[in-house]
Amino acid sequence: MSARTQLARLAARREAMRPPALLVEGKLTRMVGLTLEAVGCRVAVGSHCVIEAPDGSRVDAEVVGFSNDRTYLMPIADMRGFVPQSRVMPTARRHRVPVGDGLLGRVLDGAGRPLDGKGALRVDDYRALSGAPVNPLLRAPIRAPLDVGVRAINGLLRVGRGQRLGLFAGSGVGKSTLLGMMTRHTRADVTVVALIGERGREVNEFVHETLGPAGLARAVVVAAPADTSPVSRLHGAMLATSIAEAFRDRGRHVLLLMDSLTRFAQAQREIALAVGEPPATKGYPPSVFAKLPLLVERAGTAQPGGGSVTAFYTVLAEGDDQHDPIADAARSILDGHIVLSRDIAQLGRYPAIDLEASVSRLLPALASPAEQASIQRFRHLGAVYRNNHDLVSLGVYQRGSDADIDQAVDHHPRLEAYLSQSLHEAVSLAQSVRELEALFVQHARAA
Numbered sequence: 508m509s510a511r512t513q514l515a516r517l518a519a520r521r522e523a524m525r526p527p528a529l530l531v532e533g534k535l536t537r538m539v540g541l542t543l544e545a546v547g548c549r550v551a552v553g554s555h556c557v558i559e560a561p562d563g564s565r566v567d568a569e570v571v572g573f574s575n576d577r578t579y580l581m582p583i584a585d586m587r588g589f590v591p592q593s594r595v596m597p598t599a600r601r602h603r604v605p606v607g608d609g610l611l612g613r614v615l616d617g618a619g620r621p622l623d624g625k626g627a628l629r630v631d632d633y634r635a636l637s638g639a640p641v642n643p644l645l646r647a648p649i650r651a652p653l654d655v656g657v658r659a660i661n662g663l664l665r666v667g668r669g670q671r672l673g674l675f676a677g678s679g680v681g682k683s684t685l686l687g688m689m690t691r692h693t694r695a696d697v698t699v700v701a702l703i704g705e706r707g708r709e710v711n712e713f714v715h716e717t718l719g720p721a722g723l724a725r726a727v728v729v730a731a732p733a734d735t736s737p738v739s740r741l742h743g744a745m746l747a748t749s750i751a752e753a754f755r756d757r758g759r760h761v762l763l764l765m766d767s768l769t770r771f772a773q774a775q776r777e778i779a780l781a782v783g784e785p786p787a788t789k790g791y792p793p794s795v796f797a798k799l800p801l802l803v804e805r806a807g808t809a810q811p812g813g814g815s816v817t818a819f820y821t822v823l824a825e826g827d828d829q830h831d832p833i834a835d836a837a838r839s840i841l842d843g844h845i846v847l848s849r850d851i852a853q854l855g856r857y858p859a860i861d862l863e864a865s866v867s868r869l870l871p872a873l874a875s876p877a878e879q880a881s882i883q884r885f886r887h888l889g890a891v892y893r894n895n896h897d898l899v900s901l902g903v904y905q906r907g908s909d910a911d912i913d914q915a916v917d918h919h920p921r922l923e924a925y926l927s928q929s930l931h932e933a934v935s936l937a938q939s940v941r942e943l944e945a946l947f948v949q950h951a952r953a954a
Contacts, residue, residue, distance in 0.1 A: 533578060535593040541581060541737065542781040543568060543595075548578040550597040556580055559594040568595075569738050572782040579782045581738045583618070602636035604746055606753035610727045611697070614714055617731035617743035623714075636745050638752055638805045647811040649842075652873045653762075654936040656692020657685070659860050659926045662939035663882050664845065665873040668760055669808035669815035672867070673768070673822045673837050676847035676859075682821040683709065684930065685847070685858050686764050687717035689819065690726075692933040695762035696814075697754045698726040701747035704740050704770025707732040733770070740774035748805050755814035763806055768820040772799060772833045788832045795833075800840050843867035856927050863890055881943050889922055891915040921946050 533548030535558060543558070550556065554570045558580070566589070568580040580595070605619055609629035614622045621628060649667035660666060676682045683705070690698055700718075702710055710730045718726055727750055731743030744765060751763040765771070772795050779792040787793050806818035822837045822844075838844050845865045852859035863886070867873075874882065892915035898904040899916060906913055925946060928934060934942075 532597070533595040534591075535589065535595055536577075536591060538586065538589070540781055541777065542571075543580040543582060543586070545578045545580060545595040546576055548595055548597060550578065553602075555598050555600045555602070557596045557598060558582070558586075558589060559596065560588045561590060561593070562588060564588060571738075571778050574783075581736065581778055581781070583736050583738050602742070603633040604636050604749040604753075605630040605632075606634055606750055607631040610750060612724050612726070614710075614728040614730060615746070617729070617735060617739035617741075617746060619746055622730060632753070634749055634753055636742065636749055637801075638745075638749055641805070641807070641809075645810050647808040647813065647815075648872075649808060649869055650872060652936060653817055654692075654694045655689045656694075656933040656935070657688060657858065658928050658934040658939045658942065659858060659862070660689075660845065661934065661936045662925070662943045663862060663885060664843070664865060664867040665870050666817065666843075666867065667869045667873050668817055669806075670842045670867070670869055671803055671806050671818045671820070673820050673841045673844040674847065675822045675824055675834055675838075675844050677824050677849055680847045680849050680852050681857065681859055682823075682847060683713075683766055686766055686819060686821060687713065688858070688930060690717060690762075690764060691719075691722055691931075693762050695817070696725070696759040697751075698722070698762045698764065699747050699751040699754070700726060700728045701744055701763070701765040702728065702730045702732065703744050703765060703767060704731065704733050704774060705766055707734060737774040737777040740770060741778070744768075744771045744802060748802060751816045751818075752805060755809050755816045757814065759814045761814065761816045763816050763818040765818065766821045767823055768799070768803075768837055769823040769825075769833050771802065772836075791832050796836050799833075799836055803837075803840050842869060856923060857930070858926075858928065860926065862886060862926070863893070878940060878943070881947060884947065885922065885925075885943065887911075888915045888918050892919050892922075918946075 531547065531549035533545040535543060535545050537544035550570050552570050552572060556568045556570060557565050558568055559565050566586060567583045570578060571581045572579040605628050607630040613625065613628065616622050649669045651668045653666045653668045655661060655666055666672065674682045674685060690700065702713060710732060714723060714728055729743050729747040731740045747763065747765065751761045754761045775795045775798050776791050779794045780786065784792040784794060806816040808815045822834050824834050825831050843866055846861045847859045848861040851861060891911050895904060895912050904912060925942060
């Protein structure tokens with residue numbers, strides 16, 4: 508066990524033993540949308556409360572703000588049946604995350620409760636939901652490539668252990684499908700999947716069809732679908748990240764897949780607007796852009812010799828707008844982005860990766876100079892063909908007028924074949940590199 512892990516566990520025990528501050532009950536006075544307003548409470552932001560209805564039923568809520576003597580709460584479940592003056596009872600309970608090998612093979616909700624009907628969780632430790640900031644100077648540099656089983660990503664973009672990338676696309680272009688493909692084929696010790704704000708039916712499909720029994724055995728799934736409260740969606744993303752951190756601190760190499768980062772941001776927007784925070788950029792309050800790096804920066808490498816969390820976050824570009832505020836914010840804080848194009852998908856090529864718009868910022872550290880030269884040539888020929896496609900397809904271009912265009916036209920079928928891959932096909936990193944090098948060697952021999 509590392510020194511950092513020992514210190515984290517000691518701090519957690521001290522936090523759990525600390526006596527709670529004076530807690531004072533209040534009364535529910537107002538409900539607007541999903542926001543509850545209470546008076547008389549003495550409780551800190553982020554604390555847990557229980558609201559009791561006249562019939563004795565109770566609902567959990569979280570304190571999300573205050574103004575003078577008014578406390579704002581966000582319920583975690585349905586609020587039917589509650590009336591003015593319902594009791595609001597603060598509790599000493601803190602948000603704790605169960606961690607350990609007992610989570611492998613389990614499906615949890617946003618609060619860390621089992622959804623799979625397999626009984627109670629058997630875990631050996633708990634840690635804070637929000638995590639602790641990592642000293643950037645103590646992180647190990649990212650130098651080891653990660654095999655994700657997708658030829659286009661392995662060969663032309665590269666992913667390193669501990670890297671954080673975004674999958675950017677509009678709805679229905681294949682983000683979730685590509686994510687499931689990497690879930691099956693990536694070589695990692697543990698996989699943590701967070702399904703945040705997506706369709707409820709996708710949870711069952713992902714667990715039983717995408718993961719399957721073999722994949723689920725080394726995975727933890729956290730599901731907070733679209734019909735759950737904004738607080739549950741926020742907590743689901745933070746819970747999955749805390750679980751990934753715990754495995755990393757035990758020396759494991761973790762793959763964290765979150766679908767989607769956009770729904771996390773939208774959940775924070777719902778909460779912020781409900782408590783009166785003014786919108787700033789296209790309806791998103793400033794707190795949304797403050798929350799994103801707090802979540803994303805928790806992934807990455809540990810100290811040298813330790814584990815890592817390699818994270819993929821899907822980002823929904825609303826209306827295929829790559830300059831959506833959340834897409835722009837995510838692009839600025841991630842270590843690279845993979846853009847999926849609707850135009851390419853409509854042509855029938857899968858995965859629909861737009862290579863010109865995609866980038867991995869760690870490619871120079873993960874590929875040799877010879878490999879980088881092959882990647883650069885691939886990109887160049889692909890860009891030349893795309894820029895001159897109309898001239899070639901209409902017959903306006905005359906062969907021999909430009910050597911670059913001639914080469915791009917000759918290579919195009921091979922480039923497209925390299926970028927294409929079936930859903931259930933796994934292509935290793937070594938094979939991806941060999942095929943990339945052979946692609947140009949074979950053409951040179953033929954010429």
